[in-house]
Amino acid sequence: xENSNGAGAPDTRPTPEEAxxxxxxxxxxxxxxxxxxxxxxxxxxLAGLIAGAMLAQLLPxxxxxxxxxxxxxxxxxxxxxYVDKVGVLSWLTPRQMWPPVVLILLFLFGALVVDQVYDxxxxxxxxxxxxxxxxxxxxxxxxxxxxxxT
Amino acid sequence: xxxxxxxxxxxxQTIHAPNRLRICAMLDAATEAEFSAIQERLQVSASVLSKHxxxxxxxxxxxxxKAVRATRQRVWLSMTAQGRRAYRDHVAALRAIVGEDSE
Numbered sequence: 001x002e003n004s005n006g007a008g009a010p011d012t013r014p015t016p017e018e019a020x021x022x023x024x025x026x027x028x029x030x031x032x033x034x035x036x037x038x039x040x041x042x043x044x045x046l047a048g049l050i051a052g053a054m055l056a057q058l059l060p061x062x063x064x065x066x067x068x069x070x071x072x073x074x075x076x077x078x079x080x081x082y083v084d085k086v087g088v089l090s091w092l093t094p095r096q097m098w099p100p101v102v103l104i105l106l107f108l109f110g111a112l113v114v115d116q117v118y119d120x121x122x123x124x125x126x127x128x129x130x131x132x133x134x135x136x137x138x139x140x141x142x143x144x145x146x147x148x149x150t
Numbered sequence: 151x152x153x154x155x156x157x158x159x160x161x162x163q164t165i166h167a168p169n170r171l172r173i174c175a176m177l178d179a180a181t182e183a184e185f186s187a188i189q190e191r192l193q194v195s196a197s198v199l200s201k202h203x204x205x206x207x208x209x210x211x212x213x214x215x216k217a218v219r220a221t222r223q224r225v226w227l228s229m230t231a232q233g234r235r236a237y238r239d240h241v242a243a244l245r246a247i248v249g250e251d252s253e
Contacts, residue, residue, distance in 0.1 A: 013161055019247040022168070026175035026241065032191060033179035084219060087187030089226075090180035 034093060035146045036086050042078070043139025047132040049074045050104065054111060054128035058121055100138040107131050160239025161247075164209045169194060169202050174237040177212065177229040185225040203227060211236055 014022060049071045056067025083089045091097070107127040114123030165174050169192055176188055189199045206212035211233030215226045229237065 014166070014244070014247060016248050019244040022166070022171055023241065023244050023248065025168070026171055029172045029175040029191065030179040033176045033183070087184030087224075088180050089182040 033088060033090055036088055036090060037146055038139065038143055039082070039085065040143070042082055043135050043142075045078055046075065046139070047135035049078065050135060051128035051132040054108065054124050054131065057111070057115070057124045096142070100134050103134045104131050107134070159243065160236075161243035162236050162240040164205060164211070165237055165240045167202070167205075169198070170206060171240075173199075173202060173206065173227075174211065174229065174233065174240075177227060178234055178237050180228075182215070182226045182228040185227060188227060206233065209233075209236075 052074075053068045053071035056064050056071065058064070059067055107130045111123035111127030114120050165171055172192060173188060176191060177183060185196075185199065185203070189196060192199060203212060203214070207214060210230060213228055213230055215228070217224050217226060
Protein backbone atom coordinates (compact mmCIF):
# COMPACT_ATOMS: atom_id res chain seq x y z
CA UNK A 1 0.00 0.00 0.00
CA GLU A 2 1.75 3.15 -1.13
CA ASN A 3 0.99 6.75 -0.61
CA SER A 4 -2.60 6.19 0.41
CA ASN A 5 -4.70 9.22 0.87
CA GLY A 6 -6.92 9.03 3.91
CA ALA A 7 -9.75 11.30 4.94
CA GLY A 8 -8.94 13.79 2.20
CA ALA A 9 -5.46 14.48 3.53
CA PRO A 10 -3.16 16.02 0.95
CA ASP A 11 -0.32 13.77 -0.21
CA THR A 12 2.43 15.91 1.25
CA ARG A 13 5.48 14.42 2.89
CA PRO A 14 6.89 15.77 6.13
CA THR A 15 10.19 17.54 6.41
CA PRO A 16 12.98 15.57 8.16
CA GLU A 17 12.25 17.58 11.33
CA GLU A 18 8.55 16.78 11.20
CA ALA A 19 9.31 13.12 10.45
CA UNK A 20 11.71 12.99 13.41
CA UNK A 21 9.07 14.51 15.71
CA UNK A 22 6.45 12.03 14.48
CA UNK A 23 8.86 9.13 15.09
CA UNK A 24 9.64 10.37 18.60
CA UNK A 25 5.95 10.56 19.45
CA UNK A 26 5.27 7.12 17.95
CA UNK A 27 8.20 5.63 19.91
CA UNK A 28 6.90 7.20 23.10
CA UNK A 29 3.40 5.76 22.54
CA UNK A 30 4.84 2.39 21.68
CA UNK A 31 6.98 2.36 24.81
CA UNK A 32 3.96 3.29 26.92
CA UNK A 33 2.17 0.19 25.62
CA UNK A 34 5.20 -2.02 26.18
CA UNK A 35 5.66 -0.81 29.73
CA UNK A 36 2.16 -0.97 31.08
CA UNK A 37 1.62 -0.27 34.76
CA UNK A 38 1.18 -3.44 36.79
CA UNK A 39 -0.79 -3.34 40.07
CA UNK A 40 1.21 -4.19 43.19
CA UNK A 41 -0.85 -7.32 43.84
CA UNK A 42 -0.29 -8.89 40.41
CA UNK A 43 3.12 -10.52 40.80
CA UNK A 44 2.64 -11.73 44.41
CA UNK A 45 -0.61 -13.49 43.37
CA LEU A 46 1.08 -14.92 40.28
CA ALA A 47 3.97 -16.09 42.47
CA GLY A 48 1.48 -17.76 44.85
CA LEU A 49 -0.26 -19.54 41.99
CA ILE A 50 2.97 -20.82 40.44
CA ALA A 51 4.27 -21.94 43.83
CA GLY A 52 0.88 -23.57 44.51
CA ALA A 53 1.07 -25.52 41.25
CA MET A 54 4.49 -26.85 42.25
CA LEU A 55 3.47 -27.65 45.83
CA ALA A 56 0.43 -29.52 44.48
CA GLN A 57 2.90 -32.14 43.22
CA LEU A 58 3.37 -33.19 46.84
CA LEU A 59 -0.27 -34.34 46.93
CA PRO A 60 -1.37 -37.84 45.90
CA UNK A 61 -2.14 -38.45 42.23
CA UNK A 62 -5.62 -37.08 41.43
CA UNK A 63 -5.19 -34.12 43.79
CA UNK A 64 -1.84 -33.08 42.33
CA UNK A 65 -3.42 -32.80 38.89
CA UNK A 66 -6.43 -30.94 40.29
CA UNK A 67 -4.10 -28.56 42.13
CA UNK A 68 -2.11 -27.83 38.97
CA UNK A 69 -5.31 -27.34 37.00
CA UNK A 70 -6.70 -24.96 39.63
CA UNK A 71 -3.45 -22.97 39.54
CA UNK A 72 -3.57 -22.79 35.73
CA UNK A 73 -7.19 -21.56 35.85
CA UNK A 74 -6.11 -19.04 38.50
CA UNK A 75 -3.31 -17.71 36.25
CA UNK A 76 -5.82 -17.32 33.41
CA UNK A 77 -8.30 -15.50 35.66
CA UNK A 78 -5.55 -13.25 37.02
CA UNK A 79 -4.47 -12.33 33.49
CA UNK A 80 -8.08 -11.56 32.56
CA UNK A 81 -8.60 -9.29 35.57
CA TYR A 82 -5.36 -7.48 34.72
CA VAL A 83 -6.23 -7.02 31.03
CA ASP A 84 -9.69 -5.71 31.96
CA LYS A 85 -8.13 -3.29 34.42
CA VAL A 86 -5.50 -1.78 32.11
CA GLY A 87 -7.55 -2.15 28.91
CA VAL A 88 -4.63 -3.55 26.96
CA LEU A 89 -3.69 -7.08 25.98
CA SER A 90 0.00 -7.10 25.36
CA TRP A 91 2.85 -9.56 25.82
CA LEU A 92 6.18 -8.75 27.38
CA THR A 93 8.95 -8.52 24.80
CA PRO A 94 11.18 -11.64 24.58
CA ARG A 95 13.95 -9.60 26.15
CA GLN A 96 11.77 -8.74 29.14
CA MET A 97 10.38 -12.25 29.42
CA TRP A 98 13.25 -14.68 28.99
CA PRO A 99 15.16 -14.14 32.28
CA PRO A 100 12.26 -15.07 34.61
CA VAL A 101 10.94 -17.76 32.25
CA VAL A 102 14.35 -19.47 32.02
CA LEU A 103 14.75 -19.39 35.81
CA ILE A 104 11.21 -20.70 36.41
CA LEU A 105 11.72 -23.56 33.94
CA LEU A 106 15.11 -24.36 35.50
CA PHE A 107 13.63 -24.67 38.99
CA LEU A 108 10.66 -26.62 37.67
CA PHE A 109 12.88 -29.02 35.75
CA GLY A 110 15.24 -29.32 38.74
CA ALA A 111 12.37 -30.26 41.06
CA LEU A 112 11.11 -32.78 38.51
CA VAL A 113 14.56 -34.40 38.19
CA VAL A 114 15.02 -34.58 41.98
CA ASP A 115 11.60 -36.21 42.29
CA GLN A 116 11.79 -38.63 39.37
CA VAL A 117 15.47 -39.58 39.50
CA TYR A 118 16.19 -39.46 43.23
CA ASP A 119 12.66 -40.01 44.52
CA UNK A 120 13.01 -36.93 46.73
CA UNK A 121 10.11 -34.51 47.02
CA UNK A 122 11.82 -31.65 48.78
CA UNK A 123 12.71 -30.28 45.33
CA UNK A 124 9.11 -29.15 44.88
CA UNK A 125 9.23 -27.10 48.09
CA UNK A 126 12.57 -25.52 47.20
CA UNK A 127 11.47 -24.98 43.58
CA UNK A 128 8.17 -23.43 44.66
CA UNK A 129 9.93 -21.01 47.02
CA UNK A 130 12.58 -20.17 44.39
CA UNK A 131 10.01 -19.55 41.66
CA UNK A 132 7.88 -17.40 43.96
CA UNK A 133 11.00 -15.37 44.77
CA UNK A 134 11.88 -15.06 41.06
CA UNK A 135 8.44 -13.70 40.23
CA UNK A 136 8.31 -11.29 43.17
CA UNK A 137 11.77 -9.91 42.37
CA UNK A 138 10.98 -9.71 38.65
CA UNK A 139 7.69 -7.95 39.44
CA UNK A 140 9.44 -5.43 41.69
CA UNK A 141 12.10 -4.74 39.04
CA UNK A 142 9.48 -4.42 36.31
CA UNK A 143 7.40 -2.03 38.38
CA UNK A 144 10.48 0.01 39.16
CA UNK A 145 11.27 0.19 35.42
CA UNK A 146 7.79 1.57 34.75
CA UNK A 147 8.22 4.19 37.45
CA UNK A 148 5.79 2.68 39.95
CA UNK A 149 6.39 2.61 43.66
CA THR A 150 6.26 -0.66 45.66
CA UNK B 151 13.39 19.83 2.16
CA UNK B 152 11.37 16.84 1.00
CA UNK B 153 12.91 13.41 0.67
CA UNK B 154 12.37 11.69 -2.66
CA UNK B 155 14.33 8.52 -2.02
CA UNK B 156 12.49 5.40 -3.20
CA UNK B 157 12.83 3.94 0.31
CA UNK B 158 10.15 6.42 1.37
CA UNK B 159 7.60 4.62 -0.81
CA UNK B 160 5.91 3.13 2.21
CA UNK B 161 4.80 6.60 3.29
CA UNK B 162 1.09 6.37 3.98
CA GLN B 163 -1.09 9.46 4.29
CA THR B 164 -3.84 7.51 6.03
CA ILE B 165 -1.47 6.60 8.86
CA HIS B 166 0.50 9.83 8.91
CA ALA B 167 -2.23 12.04 10.41
CA PRO B 168 -0.77 12.67 13.90
CA ASN B 169 -3.41 10.92 15.99
CA ARG B 170 -3.66 8.02 13.57
CA LEU B 171 0.10 7.48 13.65
CA ARG B 172 -0.11 7.39 17.45
CA ILE B 173 -3.04 4.97 17.38
CA CYS B 174 -1.12 2.68 15.04
CA ALA B 175 2.04 2.91 17.18
CA MET B 176 0.06 1.83 20.25
CA LEU B 177 -1.84 -0.94 18.50
CA ASP B 178 1.31 -2.26 16.84
CA ALA B 179 2.84 -2.73 20.29
CA ALA B 180 -0.20 -4.58 21.66
CA THR B 181 -2.30 -7.55 20.70
CA GLU B 182 -5.47 -5.63 21.51
CA ALA B 183 -6.32 -2.38 23.29
CA GLU B 184 -9.56 -0.98 24.61
CA PHE B 185 -10.94 2.16 22.98
CA SER B 186 -10.88 4.03 26.31
CA ALA B 187 -7.23 3.09 26.97
CA ILE B 188 -6.24 4.61 23.63
CA GLN B 189 -8.46 7.62 24.28
CA GLU B 190 -6.85 8.22 27.66
CA ARG B 191 -3.36 8.14 26.16
CA LEU B 192 -4.29 10.42 23.26
CA GLN B 193 -6.27 12.85 25.43
CA VAL B 194 -8.95 13.32 22.77
CA SER B 195 -12.73 13.06 22.88
CA ALA B 196 -14.46 9.79 22.06
CA SER B 197 -15.90 11.29 18.88
CA VAL B 198 -12.49 12.43 17.63
CA LEU B 199 -10.97 9.03 18.33
CA SER B 200 -13.96 7.31 16.78
CA LYS B 201 -13.47 9.30 13.59
CA HIS B 202 -9.79 8.33 13.33
CA UNK B 203 -10.57 4.70 14.10
CA UNK B 204 -13.23 4.68 11.37
CA UNK B 205 -10.67 5.89 8.82
CA UNK B 206 -8.25 3.15 9.88
CA UNK B 207 -11.00 0.50 9.84
CA UNK B 208 -12.09 1.64 6.39
CA UNK B 209 -8.51 1.33 5.16
CA UNK B 210 -8.42 -2.24 6.50
CA UNK B 211 -5.69 -1.38 9.02
CA UNK B 212 -7.65 -1.75 12.26
CA UNK B 213 -10.45 -4.01 13.40
CA UNK B 214 -12.92 -3.56 16.23
CA UNK B 215 -14.42 -6.11 18.59
CA LYS B 216 -17.27 -5.33 20.94
CA ALA B 217 -17.50 -7.12 24.27
CA VAL B 218 -19.78 -6.68 27.25
CA ARG B 219 -18.09 -6.82 30.63
CA ALA B 220 -19.91 -6.06 33.88
CA THR B 221 -22.93 -4.73 31.93
CA ARG B 222 -20.73 -2.21 30.14
CA GLN B 223 -19.98 -2.46 26.44
CA ARG B 224 -16.32 -2.14 25.66
CA VAL B 225 -14.74 -1.76 22.25
CA TRP B 226 -11.41 -3.47 21.68
CA LEU B 227 -9.17 -2.40 18.83
CA SER B 228 -6.46 -4.39 17.12
CA MET B 229 -4.32 -4.04 14.05
CA THR B 230 -4.81 -6.25 11.04
CA ALA B 231 -1.81 -7.88 9.34
CA GLN B 232 -2.22 -5.37 6.52
CA GLY B 233 -2.25 -2.54 9.06
CA ARG B 234 0.93 -3.75 10.76
CA ARG B 235 2.69 -3.96 7.40
CA ALA B 236 1.50 -0.51 6.38
CA TYR B 237 2.51 0.98 9.76
CA ARG B 238 5.98 -0.55 9.66
CA ASP B 239 6.48 0.56 6.05
CA HIS B 240 5.36 4.02 7.06
CA VAL B 241 7.81 4.13 9.99
CA ALA B 242 10.57 2.94 7.64
CA ALA B 243 9.61 5.74 5.24
CA LEU B 244 9.76 8.30 8.05
CA ARG B 245 13.19 7.00 9.07
CA ALA B 246 14.31 7.32 5.46
CA ILE B 247 13.06 10.91 5.39
CA VAL B 248 14.97 11.64 8.60
CA GLY B 249 18.00 9.95 7.08
CA GLU B 250 18.25 7.03 9.49
CA ASP B 251 18.56 3.44 8.32
CA SER B 252 15.25 1.66 8.68
CA GLU B 253 15.15 -1.21 11.21
